[in-house]
Amino acid sequence: MTGSSRFCVYLTHPEVAIDPAVPVPAWGLSETGRTRAARAALLPWAGAIRHVVSSAERKAIETAEIFAAAHRLPVTIVEATHENDRSATGFLPPAEFEEVASAFFAAPGQSVRGWERAIDAQARIVSAVRQVVASAPAGAPVLFCGHGGVGTLLKCHLLGVGITRRHDQSCGGNWYMFDPLDLERRQADTLDWTAL
Template identity: 65%
Template sequence: MTFCIYLTHPQVQIDPEVPVPDWGLSELGRQRAEAAVQLPWAASIRHVISSAERKAIETGEIFVRSFGLPVTPIEVLHENDRSATGFLPPDEFEQVADQFFAHPDQSVRGWETAHGAQERIVSGISACLADIEETEPVLFTGHGGVGTLLKCHLMNVPISRSHDQSGGGGCWYRFEKSDLLKQTATGLSWERLSTE
């Protein structure tokens, strides 16, 4: 059975003048992304699929340099759509993100709903895996918001920010392809990339 890793992009270069999907990784983010190639599962990966956002693509590109694999960007795997507000200062962003998770059927300040984003990421991941051999492990590089929503689906638990990654991103968890349908994953916890 195919095992999968969902890895979120680490720290980004914040630029209020640039659309959020076009932000790239910061120097610290790049250093932390490089740490992924040392993880026990890294050499087993046969496919790298990313969100089409720049920071997720860059995370995938840093990983594949060591293994000679292509990165396949998939548009539907993007972070929850926050284009209605664009950039928000950190404190304000955290408040809106809290509301996003707390009220998953409501569009908070024009954001995509959490349930809508969850359905999108689950169907997108499922579609990607449908064309991959059962024996070929897959790395998905993406985002904390939709990664948390995917995690909630895999464990069959209500959407809650209590399942979110820690600040700074660059976190990952492992799941089985069968978890997408069975929703019986247990003990999924975010593991954090380190530069140490």
Template identity: 55%
Template sequence: MARRVVYLSHPQVIVDAAKPVERWSLNPTGQARVAALAASGRLVGTAWIVSSAETKAIETADPLARALGLTPIIRAAMHENDRSATGFLPPAEFETVADTFFANPETSVRGWETAAAAQRRICGEVRACLSDFPEGDGLIVGHGAVGTLLYSALAELPISRRHDQPAGGGNWFAFTGWSAPLAPWAPMETLGTRL
């Protein structure tokens, strides 16, 4: 049976307009969801874990890795799409800009990294993981937008927000080799209960 790689987005965060987005932490709901998954035993058999360097991703990866007796490998280039040009945006404004980001993948929206560039970056990082860890099931902990761009690339679908994760974060999909995802995004509570 081919090895399986799971891509997991971090769950809910503390939205703090005074902090750079990449330094946001998980909120109590997000922490509780991660703790429940870590305690569930549903990740047993995972041989390696890679995480984005953003705080919220590390706070997701660390408890999962500890439960498995692993140390997560941090890859800085697995970060979320670069939105530093705008920093924090109020939710309604953010959703509008995110819609434009996905709808115009070759165009920088308000100085954001383009969706096409973010897709090339995350795909390069995941291919590097597949090369670095040629054996064993793996877990990659990251973010919703670049996860969606990865999903689209694996499925050979055009970039579109139609393939975005459900609201709230803490969702996953799996793939084997460099091939189409085995199923759509699903909440982390279903990880290990399907496929």
């Protein structure tokens, strides 16, 4: 990362307790997910974080709260950082979900089975992250706790590349560090997902 000493981290929630009878945004972390989420608080950059931001989805909030509690920080909820809106289909079995997710990334200007378009989800997450960075004190590192879909869309923006699933995480519970200057210049070198 070059250009400034300030940094931000995007962290995706790890494993969730899947319940087809419960709306996806209300899913919480599984025990494995909670154990993995706690590892974030021990990472080398963790002590420098001054702001913790989460989407309003339970699994992201729980991820943020575990980190924030370890460092005695508050959690700020930013609704606009939610995952791509998949309410049109609700829960999908894993194989079907992966198929639809691939179509979501492959046709960013189209609504796949009623899902939010990838281009709209990207514009939303980029705008929300910009607003958080602009409102935080100068130089204060920010941790964003969120989701794989919009985290990948943000990553594509920071890299200055088109929307593609090639930059997606392999599973939940990953993070990348980025220079907030790349929100505008879009010239990040590499933003590799790192597993918790």
